[in-house]
Amino acid sequence: MKRISLQWRITLMTVLLIGVTCVAMNLLLCFSGVYYMDTIVDGLQGGGTVILNEEGTASFDPQLVAPDDELTIVVDGAQGRFRATNWYITAAVTLLSGILAYFVSGRALKPLRSFASQVEMVQMNNLADMKIDEDVLPEFKQLSHSFNQMLERLNTAFAAQRQFTGNAAHELRTPLALMQAQLELFSAEHPAMLPQTAEFLTLLREQTERLTQMTRTLLEMSNLQQVARNERIQLAPMIEEIFTDLAPLSDKRGVTLTAEGDGIMTGSDALIYRLIFNLTENAVKYNRPGGSVRVSVTQEPEKLLLRVSDTGCGIPEEHQRSIFQPFFRVDKSRSREYGGAGLGLALVWEIAELHGGSVWVEESSEKGTTIAVGLPTQQSPKP
Template identity: 80%
Template sequence: MKKISLQWRITLMTALLIGVTCIAMNLLLCSSGIYYMDTIADTLQGGDRILLDEEDTVSFDPQLAAPDGELTILIDGAQGRFRTTNWYITAVVTALSGILAYFVSGHALKPLRNFASQTEKVQLNNLADIRINENVLPEFRQLGHSLNQMLERLNNAFSAQKQFTGNAAHELRTPLALMQAQLELFCAEHPDMPPETADFLSLLQEQTERLSQMTKTLLEMSNLQQVERNESIQLAPMVEEIFTDLTPLAEKSGITLELAGDGVMTGSDALIYRMIFNLTENAIKYNRPDGSVQVCITQEPEKLLILVSDTGRGIPEEYQQSIFQPFFRVDKSRSRTFGGAGLGLALVWEIAALHGGSVRVAESSDSGTTIAAELPRSGNHAAAPKNETL
């Protein structure tokens, strides 16, 4: 019963109620009709006249009357037809009432479906710009008001979180840059240091560089909303440029890079470049030696589909929804080896969402992984209008 929709519940309850009412009326009408038929039959068999009212009478000629047996058969036949007709009428009225109740309840529940469709349009990237329409039925007005207040609180919380992340990254950038400069200067001034000291300083430089990259990515993620997204982007030349930048990394493991297809979209050239760069870089880093990475671009009337495929070991199914979360890493040891901080795919997800698109693991097995990014071609999806009311 829990899986039945509210419309069907109302329909079934209404049909059941009408059916019980019709059955009760049918039983009462049958009892009343049969009683009066028996009364008429007794009158016809026992008397020579029937009183119609206080003044008029109808004469009855006993010689024209049917014998008692035939009259009883006629009365019984009439009673049977009367019952059958009543049950047919009950069934038809119940069925028609159920059909009518279904359409009437569907019309009555239309505001609820509209309300549900409004809430489905609420996304993480449009909390500040979207509001649920409160000019609805009284039953949903308070709910809509409560949802709008909840969205406002969530937006404030996410804004505070992003502001804190941006401020922290900004404050960390300067001391980290100073540490890097001092370490490089110290290493340059002391070329004859002991091997233990050299290894220690090399480790410090490596970790300082890793922290610098992390703060840079955090700062970029906190400032994504301010980036203009109205540039016309030709994707094939952009991917070729990405391949050129990543060729040294790919050659270390003998990875071949392949491009198929092309497309044009409206958005931020720098952000889309970073999104495809991160996906391709990950595909190279977590690939098998002498493997391949293919970027396939398919242009559709309303959207672009970008598929980045590798020949790596795949992503376990239980992690496929989590890899786009900040700081999440499937294999932490391998991520540290490659210098990853778990922010590359999180930034990919943010960029795709900011352009009104999405990113997901399309396929993953022992023979490789394919990550799909869907982006609208039009810039109309790049940013939601302010104070939009659904």
Template identity: 65%
Template sequence: MKNLSLQWRITLMTALLIGATCIFMNVLIGYSGRHYMDSIGSHITGYEETGGEDPDFFDPRRERLDQELTIVIHGAQESFIATNWYITAAAALLGGVLAYFLSGHALKPLRTFAAQVEKVQPNNLTDTKIPEAVLPEFRQFSRSFNQMLDRLDSGFAAQRQFTGNAAHELRTPLSLMQAQLELFSAEHPEVSPETADFLRLLREQTERMTQMTKTLLEMSELRTVPCTERIEIGPMVEEIFTDLAPLAERKNITLKATGDGTMTGSDTLLYRLLYNLTENAIRYNRPDGTVHIAVAYEASCLHITVTDTGCGIPQPYRESIFQPFFRVDKSRSRENGGVGLGLSLAWEIVALHGGEIRVAESSEKGTTIAVSFPTDASAD
């Protein structure tokens, strides 16, 4: 019973109740029917025996009539009992079928609620509220759920505001630090090797913090970007390949693209999405490897896959790589200049467009990142 759905539990309990009621009624009706049939037979026999004739007179025809009457009564009793059991089984079965469909209709609001809950994402909290004009049993449930969504939306809004404010506050001093370091290096070209290494380290870390601040600021301002432009994915991929060609040439990475498609969204954000995915595929690839971007329509969705020939992502980390500041290999990420926000920003952009991003496949031969956008965000 623990593994059965609520609808099947209601169906089984209703069928058992109907079956028990029918069996009880069958027993009572069967007992009553046998009693009255025996009574009818005894009345008929008594009437014939008191018909005014000599009771000691033996009549073979009367004896044969009594036997035939007894056989008829017993046959009627057996037929009556069998019919009652057939009716009982049919009533229990019909009651179970009706209970299944009626309980399914009664549980429809619960299924609607479950489907609505599955659609909840951090970027659509206000759009997934449940109407409170429902059954009285679900009204308080809906009200509580909507209030929870309001609290979550307020929390995420406060988090975005804090991130944006912090990024704004950090951007100015970091820019000043960069300018001062460059000025100092230009005015003091002949410094000791130790000082030169120290200045280089400061410039690298300042540049890294500047990039992180820029990405945080972009993530906090995603919701303000309109997503109403008509975008051709093929030309965008070619533009990204052109921009990343120097990085690919340093590692002798071959860039390939197949397919094309159009969708509605933000040109700036989708460019950043594909740029981040392609850049990651190049940075964490093997020398003389390949990066392949494929665009295709499948199952009424626009699918974009980015495949590399790197060392792969371990199974436990495939869901975590889209979290902010998460790194599979911290040492390699720092060597490549990453700040741990590229894939997190990609996830935010995909979610803003109503799509889904995931690690479709990963092994020692490479990794495939799959991005899909629903029909309402794409077009043939």
């Protein structure tokens, strides 16, 4: 019963109510009709006989004329026909009422469908602009008002979170840069240091660089909303530039980079570059030695589809949505081995959402993974 829609529930309840009412009326009418038919037959006696046959036609039999010329009506099967006709009418009325109830309930539930369609349009990056219409039926007015208040609270919470992240990243950037400079200076001034000291300084530099990268990414994520998205972007030259930047990493791991297709869209050149770069870099890092990475672009009338495929070990199905969450790692040991802060795919998700698109794991198995990104070719005006 829980899987039945509200419209069908209203329809079935209406049909049941009308059906019970019609059956009760039918039984009462049948009882009343039969009773009065019997009374008429018992009361009419006399000179002639009129026979009502099963077809409903009347015939007169002169041999059955009574001496006193009184008229007698013999009802032949009329009671059975009366009952059958009532049941046919009951079934027809119930069916017609059910059909009418279905369409009437559908019209009555139209505000609820409109509410659901508006709710589906709510995204994290448009909370401030999405307001549910409160000029509706009284039953939905309180629901719409409560939902709008919830959107305001969520928007305030996300804004506070972004502001805190940006402030924290901004404050951490300066001391981290100072630490890096001091470590480099100390290493340059003491070239003949002990091996243990050199190893310790190398570890410090690596961890400081990791923190610096994390801070830079957090700062970028907190400022995404302020980035203009009105540049005309051709993806094929951008992908070739990304392959050039990733050549040292791909050559080190023996991974082959290939590209196919092209597309043109409107957006932020820097952010789309970072989106494709992060996806391709991840595909190279978590690939098998001697594997391959293929970046393909398919242009459609109103959107383009970007696919990044690798020949790695795949992503478990239970983690395929979680990989786009900040700081999530499928294999923590491998992630620390390759560096990074677990924010690369989270930034990809943010950039795709900001451009009105989406990103998902299209397929993944032991033979490799394909991550797809759908992006509109034109951007809506920036609020």
